[in-house]
Amino acid sequence: MTATAAFVFPGQGSQFPGMGHELNRLGPQARALALRAEDITGLPVADLMTCAPAATLADPEIAQVLVLVWSLAALDQLRQKGWRPCAVAGHSLGEYTALVACGSLDQDTALSLVACRGRAMAHAARNRPGGMAAIVGLPAQTVQALCTEASTGPDVAVVANWNSPRQLVVAGTVSAMERVIAAATGAGALRARRLAVGGAYHSPLMNEAHARLRDRLGGVPLDVPRIPFVSSVTGRHVTDIDAYRGDLLAQVIAPVRWSDTVRTLTERGVGTYIEAGPGRVLGGLGREMVRAARHLTTWDALHRAAPPEALPGPDTGTHSASTDLEQRTTT
Template sequence: MNDIAFLFPGQGSQRPGMGRDLVARHPELTDRYYRVADEVLGFELSKLCFEGSKEELLPTEITQPAVFLTGVAVLDVLRGHGVTPSVTAGHSLGEYTALVCAGVLEWTDALRLVRRRGELMAGVNERTPGAMAAVIGLSAAEVEELCARTHGRTGAVVEVANYNDPRQQVISGERDAVREVAAAAKAAGAERAVTLNVGAPFHCSLMRELEEEFTAELDTVAFRDPRLPVLANVTAAVVRTGAEAKDCLRRQLAGAVRWEETLRAIGDRGVASFVEAGPGRVLSGFCRTTLPDASCHPAGEAGRIDRFLNTWQRPDGTPLE
């Protein structure tokens, strides 16, 4: 069995210069995606991807379309080499790229959605300043208990936003409450509790106020039934219809990313090879920790794609070109 899963990263994976080497190697990507994206959004996203500084890429409303666009370009390159997944999933923002991969969304529609998603999320942070922190070395149950204690004592919002792997959970919520839980995690034996440099408290109940407005945005876009299995963040289960995919994106705003469960569900399908199709290597790390016997390939740059292609064969056993 030679099945493979494509995994698409989300916010936090952005890198200055992302996609630049892909366009240098595959200049057709410029007209196919980058110029179109600039026209759709009304600003030079391509220039920000290729030349933007770390600080220029940090605003949520910039980060999200930039990471998404890079993932779409990587997907195109992989498909051009004959690599097709048997299943796909994306982490948070990456779920939009996964839905493009599965044929649920047109990529330009998804680009508009992620841009609007980023704008709305940034607005929440302006009204209620929040934070996120990665807790490493405690179980999900232990981190949930710490969040519950702080919420019970203060009434402040602090919740597990990402169940990333057996050793890493990300908490999200009001700034002081996140700091308190991070400190309590260290006292409870966590190896680290690292504040994340993100633009809003994603995937917690502070985002629920966006659901109605973002649902109106989702309603403007056509959602088709998936052409291949795609797993949703909020359920860690396969999405069966376009309507279900739309509902999962709505729920994802304030719902936790159940990534460890997602990886295990993919592994239960007999898939043992994973490609991280986008910038960074974060998802490959989660994959190795969760499924230590799996083969994980970061493929967000031309050189990494080359290394993957040198090891991969088509399901019929023939090597890739």
């Protein structure tokens, strides 16, 4: 295993009350970025990051902008400390930060697009209410079958996040979610419970958001990535940036293929994964899938302040991804 490092960026669900205090630790440029985001999005970003309760932060219109700002600030600080990734990827929303990191998108455009994305998804969630549930410890084929069985009449359930071989998230109507949870528990799942999210993201219930974003994304210029970029929509390297535009649009209704994304990065020789953003959900999932690799939070990497090739041996942390998944998902 080589010591090459990839930056991975989290999505919605990694926000938390008081996250502005940590943002301030990233320095004056981070605070300036928050103010810039206020001008572009019309949201009081700094106040929301510092004072908003968890219920307010769960609104996708708010959460997505805050996570993007925090992740962009982390990206800037990691670069200043000398980190240079060999590849980048993002979990759903995190893909917009990855596009900035690989040079395909500028910060201002990313902020504008994510604000639009959050509004579209919030509107769709209000018009077609639904939910999400984490299923841990069942084979993927079993979970897919349970979703099919629960999808009757107007009800729908689909696999929304392929987070790891043992952790999947399903999304759909509330009644379908309850049936999937009950069936998964009966089938021997280690965990099967609803997640505290405001909608059925990455499911057909987001079709309205998909339609609202079509024109907005259609005219956005995307440059060819300067470093390898792996899409969580396909789990593969992006080789045709124009074709990828369709994947980026489909993201709100398509499942997140995070396990495939990590597999692709690992096959490239990635030995260090830096979660450039708030939280440590992706690090927990990474430890589950690639135990031999080193998995660092933003703060871990900033405190080491060294280029990847100078780092010591693999990380041996035992943080459980399951614990985070009970409380959060990323979209």
